[in-house]
Amino acid sequence: MSTKYNQLQEQRSHLPTFEYKQDLVDAIREYNILVIIGETGSGKTTQIPQYIMEELPELKKVGVTQPRRIAAITGKFQFAKRVSEEQGERLGSLVGYNIRFDDRTSVDTRLVYMTDGILLREATMDPCLNKYDVIVIDEAHERTLETDVLFGLLKQTHRQRPDLKILIMSATLDVAKFSDFFGECPIFEIPGRTYPVKVVYSLDAPKLATIKSAFVDRAVETAWTIHTQQPEGDILVFLTGQQDIERACKAFSQKDRDCDYRRQVKFYNHGDGVSRAAVYPLFASLETFEQKAVFELPRQGERKIVFATNVAQTSVTIPGIRYVVDSGFVKEKSFDPNTGMDALLVTEISQAAAIQRAGRAGRTAPGKAYRLYNQESFERMEPNTIPEIQRSSLLGTVLALKTMNIVDVINFEFIDPPEETLVKNALKQLYLLEAIDEEGKITKLGVKMNHFPLSPCLARVLLASVDLQCSYEVLIITSMLAGDMELFKSPRKEEEAIEAEKCKIKLAHHTGDHMTYLNVWHEWKWRGKSRKWCKENYINYKVLETASNVRSQLMDVMDKLSLKIIKGPLIKRKKSKSSKRHIGDNDHGESVDPVPVLRSFLTGYFTNIANKAAHRSVFSHYAPDEHLGRTSAGVSSTALVALHLHPLCALSNMLDKAKIQYSELDWIMYTNITYTNKAVMKGVSKILWDWVKQGDGQARIRKLPQTRLNGEAQPSVEAEDLQAKQKQQAAEKEQNNIASLKDLEESKKRRAEEIDMIRQRALARRKKE
Known part of the structure; x- marks a missing residue:
């Protein structure tokens, strides 16, 4: 054995978990659901899965989940790298990892470290998680959206597969809630080596x-x-x-x-x-x-x-x-x-x-x-x-649950249920995206959308681009948006900030952000995917590098779904005296037609449109119907908020330099709004109102009142007749009860009168005597 391997084994023996190794193994063998408490740094993430592999060989495959942001900060799962070294194996063989857009596993992999979102996607494809013998939910105290959904799904899975072992690992002592949720399962505590x-x-x-x-x-x-x-x-x-x-x-x-x-x-x-x-x-x-x-x-x-x-x-x-x-x-x-x-x-x-x-x-x-x-x-x-x-959009979550044929999402068994308003909002949005039908059942389109490791809106955009024959370009832009990071850097030094602004204007497309992302991609690719070019133009190289990986994975998904990747139509640029190549042009002086690309994005974001407020440099959200974004008073909540362009938005940069006028921005589309000290739109591009009118989104909005999106059963004709008959019988019974009450009152009244007459006669006799 190598010196490094021996050193690693020595280090393993000094971790707090090592002292409790046999007790842990015995507890995992005895109980199918177990909550494990261990302070951060105790070794629970790296050691407990290894104990299972080493001491419980009958458990063939182990899956360990981590919240995505923890995976990001630890650099593509250093846990997997560390454990593979401790096992003396190459990363990706016995031990591997699987994060969004990066899969390092093989058929021989027994231990997989993954994000909670990856396991959630696997659960939608196979609710019983048949390929795993042990599921470890690590960092459960983080209470991410995906982790909370996994709790509910694993509880259902365990009813179908009682043999599946589920370990909930947390770094906090407040774990009674986890134990109670899983039927008061046992709690195993690893004392940490902490100091006062x-x-x-x-x-x-x-x-x-x-x-x-x-x-x-x-x-x-x-x-x-x-x-x-x-x-x-x-x-x-x-x-x-x-x-x-x-x-x-x-x-x-x-x-x-x-x-x-x-x-x-x-x-x-x-x-x-x-x-x-x-x-x-x-x-x-x-x-x-x-x-x-x-x-x-x-x-x-x-x-x-x-x-x-x-x-x-x-x-x-x-x-x-x-x-x-x-x-x-x-x-x-x-x-x-x-x-x-x-x-x-x-x-x-x-x-x-x-x-x-x-x-x-x-x-x-x-x-x-x-x-x-x-x-x-x-x-x-x-x-x-x-x-x-309880504070997030549940669009992707509800789509995943619908894919698993969970009809009544509102009453799904969450450890801490979200507000009903959040679930209903997600159902409405999925209906408008054509992912579910009027009865809340998932559509064929919704099933396809769920195959993509993207938000439902971006997945809908990608599917629309196939019909509009521009999927090649939309795939690139979608890959860049999926990373959820800023493409352009914002340097703090004044001189650098001025240079960065010039670079953004140079690369900007006159329609806005979406085509600007495409311009940047083409320029980066044309220059051999140069890191130096990114640095010189104040572009975040990590965004483009990630987008390249994302694009490869999305292409694989499209191939499995038999979706064609088609290049969109080109526009020939008018001849000019300058022979210099323009940004975004190919070698023949042609540029991509932005219309089908932007119409593809509008299919996924047709509820995210705004028009310019008259005589003001702000925008107002367009709410076409009281069923979308409306308060109980019937006034759109978003319409009451002034919407601003993000400082890094391509249109904002061009407005600052008078490249375009506000009069040219009658209608715009945005991908999201974030409110800090004001409402700021990101991913903004110009659109035409005719595109909105020609889409079928408005018709679906009008149908919303007639839908049963949470999957309530549609009553049959016989059921409706029976319901009507029952109502009639109830009404007749009520009438009879009212009549009986009247008769009783009349009887009481007559009896009172009779008693009064008897009393009067008795008094008269006494006076006479």
Whole structure:
């Protein structure tokens, strides 16, 4: 055996899980459903699946799920790479991984690490999950939308396949809910090797609301105070998003450069201390090589300072952290079904999140957690974070459930049911996309849509492009949109920002974002997919690289569904004196006709259209019917909100440079709206009103009141006759009851009169006597 293999085996034996290996194996053998608690870093993700393979050979295949954002931050499943090394095997053979658009498994693979979304898609194709003997839901405390749906599906699957072993692994002690949901199944606890953490509250911040506008500056100042006055140990600072993190990194780095460590730094009980700081950002869209740097140990005499989003809260262990700075805020996305908008707002964290953040400081030694709020603010926080399923659009989720012939989606067994409004909104949208029929049953088109690892809207666009004979171009644009990352970079330096703006205008297409994405792809491909060209033009190379992988997988799906990939019609550019090639042109001076491409996108997003407000530089959402995006008062919620173009939108750039006028933007289509401090449209392109009129979307909108989208049974003629007869009988019975009551009242009245007459006669006799 190699030296590295022996070292890995030695490291395995020192993990907290190793001490409980036999007890774990016995529990897994005895129980088919088991909840396992283990702190992050205990080894449960990498070791428990190996124990199953090594000690329970009768269990042939193991599937381990991770939330997608955790998979992104750990770089294409480092877990799988680590486990394959510990097993002494090549990645993709005995151990592999499967994430969206990247499958590294083979027929020999026994252990598969995958995103929860991948397993959810597999469950729609095979509800019994027959190819697996063990399913491990890891990081269950993250409570992602896909994980919550998987809970419900696995509960149903277990009724059909009692032999399937289900392990729920979580890093939090609040797991009674998981156990109760699965019939009070046993809980196995792996004690973590944690150290005491001292919580330090801020005394000069009476309320969280008072620091909301300045928490980044306060976080930097607190981190700097720790760095200059506390003993060795790395610092983890929790902020809300990329913009805040980049600003904090810049501010801290400037302080580090200006600091004379020999005079200013005071280290207590720690010799000479450190002589410099290494500052790192950490967020999901960070380049892979930059993410990896965060997890490396600092050099001698250097302190690592990490500014991170809540991705570092529970599921990612950064070695060496002894100090945590908790801003008390998180950037959270919430979907509003009345407006169809995602609100991306900075909100207060929950008590559970604050406790989890503090726990990051006690992984390797006693630590301290500095909270930028007081204890009263902590006590006023919500006890737990709202699960994602209760604040997200359920479009893809409901389509997956319908594909599995789950008719009554509203009453599906969720661990925490979403609001009925969210489910009904998703049903309406799926009906409008022709994915389900009037009775809520999935259509042939809906089945095809579910084959694509895309949002239902993008899948519908791709299918429409086949009919409109431009699937080649739409496939490229869809692949770029699927990554959900910004294509163009926004540098902070003024000189670079000006250059970046020029590049965006140069590459922009006059119709808007969708054709601009196609322009960028063609230019990148024409230049040999050059990383250098991307850097020079301030383009995110990761978006194009990911899109290339996505496109390959989507082509495979289209091939399986026998869908043709057809190049759209070309337009010959008018001759000009300049012989210079135009952006987006081929070698013959021809460019792609944008009309069929944009009409394909309109098929999937015909409810996402807006027109320009008169005499104003904003737009209003077009709500053609009271059944879409309307409040109880009958007024469109979205129509009341002014819609703005995103600063990186191609049309916005051209408006700024007077390349086009607002008068040219009568009607536009957008892919989504995000609300931060105002409603901002992304993925915007110009359209013609005639395209909307010619589509059948308006007709489907008008049919909405007659639909039974949750699958309520359509009554037969006999049932209707019986119902009418029962109503008539009930009415007659009611009439008889009323008549009987009247007779009774009359009888009571007569009896009272008789009694009164008898009483009067008796009184008269007494007087006479």
